[in-house]
Amino acid sequence: MAQVxxxxxxxxxxxxxxxxxxxxxxxxxxxxxxxEKCFTYQNYKKLVQLHRSILQVLDSLTGLPILSSALxxxxxxxxxxxxxxxxxxxxxKQIQQVLQTEGDRLKSATxxxxxxxxxxxxxxxxxxxxxxxxxxxxxKNHFDFLRISDLQILSPTCWLNxxxxxxxxxxxxxxxxxxxxxxxxANKFLFEDKACTKPLDKFDNxxxxxxxxxxxIQRREHDLNNLRWSKIYIPINNVKEAHWYCASINxxxxxxxxxxxxxPTFRSNQNRPLREKKHTSLLAVLMWITERIAEYRGETxxxxxxxxxxxxxxxxxxxxxxxxxYDCGVHMLWHLIPHR
Numbered sequence: 001m002a003q004v005x006x007x008x009x010x011x012x013x014x015x016x017x018x019x020x021x022x023x024x025x026x027x028x029x030x031x032x033x034x035x036e037k038c039f040t041y042q043n044y045k046k047l048v049q050l051h052r053s054i055l056q057v058l059d060s061l062t063g064l065p066i067l068s069s070a071l072x073x074x075x076x077x078x079x080x081x082x083x084x085x086x087x088x089x090x091x092x093k094q095i096q097q098v099l100q101t102e103g104d105r106l107k108s109a110t111x112x113x114x115x116x117x118x119x120x121x122x123x124x125x126x127x128x129x130x131x132x133x134x135x136x137x138x139x140k141n142h143f144d145f146l147r148i149s150d151l152q153i154l155s156p157t158c159w160l161n162x163x164x165x166x167x168x169x170x171x172x173x174x175x176x177x178x179x180x181x182x183x184x185x186a187n188k189f190l191f192e193d194k195a196c197t198k199p200l201d202k203f204d205n206x207x208x209x210x211x212x213x214x215x216x217i218q219r220r221e222h223d224l225n226n227l228r229w230s231k232i233y234i235p236i237n238n239v240k241e242a243h244w245y246c247a248s249i250n251x252x253x254x255x256x257x258x259x260x261x262x263x264p265t266f267r268s269n270q271n272r273p274l275r276e277k278k279h280t281s282l283l284a285v286l287m288w289i290t291e292r293i294a295e296y297r298g299e300t301x302x303x304x305x306x307x308x309x310x311x312x313x314x315x316x317x318x319x320x321x322x323x324x325x326y327d328c329g330v331h332m333l334w335h336l337i338p339h340r
């Protein structure tokens with residue numbers, strides 16, 4: 001608790017009312033991270049550090065439902081009676097609720113910064129990178145491919161490169177329910193060309209590619225420590241159009257979706273029959289890939305020539321559209337967040 005409210009002790013949890021506890025934590029967090037303070041570099045750092053502390057405290061409170069027995073043991077050493085023990089539990093539950101609410105608020109504040117003021121967001125990012133560069137951080141000890149120069153293209157008006165895309169996929173998918181594959185996976189298993197412009201149109205269930213596909217899934221499970229997953233996230237880079245978009249396969253919800261934030265593509269597809277939509281041929285490949293990955297999972301999925309399937313396949317899901325020509329990579333990563 002001291003990470004968020006220094007000096008808060010077990011005695012405070014015993015003696016303070018729920019309202020006092022609520023006000024103490026809310027006021028403390030608001031004093032550090034009120035909305036009007038989020039737009040300077042120093043205050044932004046405090047906001048991020050506070051959010052990290054909140055997540056750490058919440059992680060320690062995940063065992064709250066079984067905390068009662070532990071507190072009973074503590075009560076022998078701290079002289080807590082049943083009333084005091086009950087109040088401690090109630091206050092800890094109150095703290096958990098407050099931190100969940102405030103943690104979500106701080107997260108929203110950081111996410112909304114670029115939308116509220118792209119200039120200030122750019123300035124803060126430049127200061128973060130300048131500080132990192134001045135400290136001569138050796139990224140090679142932590143990242144195989146990421147460099148300071150890669151992080152610098154997170155600034156507005158810049159296109160995200162494959163190194164950044166792969167970094168965030170690895171970061172957000174590790175130990176999660178989503179198996180995110182790398183940026184070169186699509187041009188090996190979905191397209192005829194490395195530029196990702198010509199989807200496969202011939203499918204052989206017994207080809208070498210099927211074995212390679214299943215081995216790639218197995219390797220990715222190991223790399224991300226994801227042995228029990230239900231979703232696959234696939235980044236796609238159309239080199240000819242300099243455009244990022246993605247596809248997702250959800251084995252729990254039985255969906256295959258292509259998510260493309262480029263407005264002209266979405267609008268031109270709206271009134272076209274399925275066979276004429278831009279990504280329909282890619283969707284056919286994804287359906288075949290899904291059948292093969294299902295085999296790897298020990299499941300049977302039949303999508304080809306099966307009108308009775310309960311799977312929903314959408315070649316162009318309605319998503320927020322990018323307002324410019326360079327934010328496709330950011331939008332593509334946004335699509336990953338709900339899948340984590």
